[in-house]
Amino acid sequence: MNPTITVLKREFAGYFRSPVAYIFLIVFLIASIGLTFFVGNFFDGQTASLQSFFLFHPWIFLFLIPAVGMRLWSEEKRSGTIELLFTLPITTTRAVVGKYLAAWLFLSLAIVLTFPIVLTVGYLGNPDWGVILASYIGSILMAGSYLGICSFTSALTQNQIISFILSVLVCMVILFLGWSIFSDFLSVLFPVWIVDAFSNFSFTTHFDSFTKGIIHLHSVIYFLSVSAIALTLNILALER
Amino acid sequence: MVTVQNITKDFGPNRAVDNISFEVTPGTILGFLGPNGAGKSTTMKMLTGFLTPTSGTAIVNGYDIIKDPVEVKKRIGYLPESSPAYPEMTMIEFLHFIADCRGFTDVTERAARLEEVISLCHLDNVRNQTVETLSKGYKQRVGFAQAIFHDPPILILDEPTDGLDPNQKHEVRKIISGMAKDKVIILSTHILEEVDALCNRIIIIHNGHIVIDQTPDEIRKELGPKLDEVFRKLTSPAHTS
Structure with a gap:
């Protein structure tokens, strides 16, 4: 089996071995549907x-995605399993991409589960x-x-709390750049x-056009390149 | 065959391993000794590709640890200190994950190897127990099972008997010496009697330097009959070379 898929499989199954996944799914669904009815009228x-x-997605993501992402590598570092993972015949790039794709798949599942609305x-x-x-895309x-x-x-x-706060801060800066009050x-x-x-x-500038039904190629490239740049930095941060 | 060539590792201003070279041939069980912080684990982590050396390199069965890390990792079985494993997985799921990573694609071959390793490490009655609920002894044996799963020609074990009871220690030593015939085995330990019982070569490392590299018999002949006295003499603070 492709090593990236091996890592992806283990990671994805890992979400459902603990209650964290279910709690996340419930909180995400309540937040996204609740905001639509009670704040979005x-x-x-x-x-x-x-x-x-969809108006609220950038704001819900700001807190909920760091909650999913904070443990990705900090937990491996804290528990020492990173030493196991990086002494198996897997390159850093494949490990990073495998874990990322597993988490992305999980988030996509959460988003798709909003289908009742x-x-x-x-x-x-x-x-x-x-x-x-x-809009879903x-x-x-x-x-x-x-x-x-x-x-x-x-x-x-290796501290999940620090990881969470850092993620929220960085995402918040990127989000605020397009917020009308800020601009x-x-x-x-x-x-x-x-x-x-x-x-x-x-994020919002590019996401807005999706919610109007327009898929701009440059917006797709924007989102993919933000991920690619972040993952490249991620690989560099892990190589010692 | 493992050839270490002038390997050095710095952590910021601290030099953990200073220009070490040695060679290990198959059939050797090399005991890696030294006080805490001497550089044993760091050297092992470099050999297994977890840490990149600041300078120098090592050749593992013809592959350079810096140029071909993945090929090297395929040939090494490694038990890290404290034997980490994914806590939420059951023992059997964890070993299946290792089998996936080690490229066991054939179903019957994989199943056969799983059973072999499980019985060798006496893990039969914890198959469906999650790793986080295992006792230290079992955890250590899961780590050992993971390390030997692909029957690697090179085995690197960081304190393999740490935390085991005397019976389990005896058992692990028996497995190690049973596998030694055509393998390179490098193990670190603080238990000197273990070195005596197991190793046919000893390297004592102190402050990042090799202070001795001989067989147990040679050490006894030249430096005195008691290993622990020799160890203390060579690694006491007064003896900083």
């Missing part, structure tokens, strides 16, 4: 769309299915970028083109 919109559902709008009205599909890609950053920061420490503030200080350049580095 799903019914008041009177439209058959999931705009008010899709059934709900389908039952209540006539939504644009293309927009919903594009955008959400999964964005989750991958968040996760890449968390995987990298977890390789810097309004920036536009007081800088010319518009600088503010625009900044917001082009934000």
Whole structure:
């Protein structure tokens, strides 16, 4: 078997050997659906769309993905299993990619499990299915970028709490770059083109177009390259 | 065959291993001795590819540990100190994972090897117990099972009998000497009687340097009849070379 798949399989199964996975899934589903109804006022919109559902994804991810990613490497370091893993005939790159893909698969599962809300709008009205599909693709890609950053920061420490806080901070900076309140503030200080350049580095700027049903190639490349850069740093951090 | 060539490891300003060279041929059980912090584990971690040497290298069965780390790792079985294993997996799941990593694709071959290793390490009654619930002795034996799973030509064991009761120690020593015929075995230990019972060559390392590299008999002849006295003499703070 391909060593990357071996690592992926072990890691993915590992989520379900402890209650952590189930708790995460429950919290994620309650948070994403709850925010849609109680903060996003799903019914008041009177439209058959999931705009008010996907609107919150960047914010939910900000806290929940570091919770998944914080243990990726810090736990291996703390328990010493990293010594086992890196003395098996597996390269660092394959180990990093295998563990990352396992976590991404898990997050994708969590995102897909929100499908009852899709059934709900389908039952209540006539939504644009293309927009919903594009939004889901955008959400999964964005989750991958968040996760890449968390995987990298977890390789810097053997303490999960430090790993969590570092991940939230880094993701928060990237998220805030595109937040309107923040860019309004920036536009007081800088010319518009600088503010625009900044917001082009934000998750929300790229995710927004997905939620409108537009899949820009450059947005797909953006999310994939954030993950790739983070994973490259991750590999460098682990090689001694 | 393991050839260590001028290997050095620095941790920041501290030199843990200083320009060590030695060669081990098949059939040797090499006892690696030294006080805590002497550089034993660091040397072993470099040989197994976990740490990259600051300078120097080692050749393991023709493969360079720096240029071909994966080929080297295929040929080495390694039991790290404190024998780490994934705590949430059951013993059998863990060994299946090791079999996957070691490329045992043939189902019957894998099953046969699993049974062999399980009976050799007396793990039969903990098959479906998760690693985190195992006692220290069992954990150590799971680590040992993992190390010998692919019947490697080179076996590196960091304190293999640490934490075992006298019967288990005896058992592990019996397994080790039973496998020694055509293998290179390097083991570190603090138990000097173990060295006497098991090893046909001794390296004592102190402050990152090799202070002695001989057979137990030669050491006795030249330095005195008692190994622990020799050890103390060579590694006491006064004897810093």
